[in-house]
Amino acid sequence: xxxxxxxxxxxxxxxxxxxxxxxxxxxxxxxxxxxxxxxxxxxxxxxxxxxxxxxxxxxxxxxxxxxxxxxxxxxxxxxxxxxxxxxxxxxxxxxxxxxxxxxxxxxxxxxxxxxxxxxxxxxxxxxxxxxxxxxxxxxxxxxxxxxxxxxxxxxxxxxxxxxxxxxxxxxxxxxxxxxxxxxxxxxxxxxxxxxxxxxxxxxxxxxxxxxxxxxxxxxxxxxxxxxxxxx
Ligand SMILES: C[S@@+](CC[C@H](N)C(=O)[O-])C[C@H]1O[C@@H](n2cnc3c(N)ncnc32)[C@H](O)[C@@H]1O
Numbered sequence: 001x002x003x004x005x006x007x008x009x010x011x012x013x014x015x016x017x018x019x020x021x022x023x024x025x026x027x028x029x030x031x032x033x034x035x036x037x038x039x040x041x042x043x044x045x046x047x048x049x050x051x052x053x054x055x056x057x058x059x060x061x062x063x064x065x066x067x068x069x070x071x072x073x074x075x076x077x078x079x080x081x082x083x084x085x086x087x088x089x090x091x092x093x094x095x096x097x098x099x100x101x102x103x104x105x106x107x108x109x110x111x112x113x114x115x116x117x118x119x120x121x122x123x124x125x126x127x128x129x130x131x132x133x134x135x136x137x138x139x140x141x142x143x144x145x146x147x148x149x150x151x152x153x154x155x156x157x158x159x160x161x162x163x164x165x166x167x168x169x170x171x172x173x174x175x176x177x178x179x180x181x182x183x184x185x186x187x188x189x190x191x192x193x194x195x196x197x198x199x200x201x202x203x204x205x206x207x208x209x210x211x212x213x214x215x216x217x218x219x220x221x222x223x224x225x226x227x228x229x230x231x
Contacts, residue, residue: 014067017091019056020074024049027070035066057083061091068097075102076145082154089158089229098159098226105147107220148222160228164216 018027021036028034028046036049037059045051054060056071057080069088078084088098106120146154155162205211216222 015065017059017061017066017069017088018049019059019069019071019088020077021045021049021051024051026072032067035061057087059087059091063090064093064096065091066096067093068099070099072099072101073103075100075151076105078146081146081151082157085154085158092229094229094231095227096229098155098224098229099165100151100155100226101221101223102145102151104218104220104222105145106218148217148219151222151224152216155224155226158230159226160230161226163225163227164212164223165225166215166219166221166223 014032016027016030016032016034018024018034018036021027021038023042023044024034024036024046027036028048034049036045036051037054037056038051039053039055041051041053052060056074056078069092071088075081075084085100092098152162152164202215
């Protein structure tokens, strides 16, 4: 299932980077050439894509290579968000576009089946080691992901135009979030149906910039569309 407008925004001649692709399932079906990059490859990865092993903070591509970068649920695993976003801006063409999605550090839920309040505890390698001895560096980053204010600051530094796009969730994306599949993790008191009822009101008040500012900081899932990388 594809969760964003990338399919509509790209054409078959475009070159798309799926950064932190894991099994490649989210971009395997888009109508474009996709370079699927990850630190490690999932065994059950789709055979539709070409995989390249690489680190998002030091990408093995020349400047101005890609028309679009798709980066879903990866930023929260990255140690240095500035190195990561600046590399993305570097490999994008001047009119290229980044779609970036990650869980809000301060949301009252946890994207990784650990208690939601963990991310409110100050970031600490010692806490992380308690959570997982073998994968401390993985946990430290995904339980203490970058917050929305910092993410916006870094995106603004490397892109001319940054749009908070979470309120434009496509139906299937919204269903994935608050529908039956994830209600145990995502807002436990909000069913897909009641969310449908309040969404028009949220969208209406989202037009007022102060409310949008608040939504951007509190929305459980941060989704940005960043255009015009700064060279
Ligand atoms: C939660 S998974 C998300 C996978 C996929 N994008 C999705 O939405 O289903 C995070 C992935 O990011 C990869 N990753 C973490 N840090 C990375 C980095 N610095 N460079 C490239 N990939 C990275 C991990 O190996 C993992 O496969």
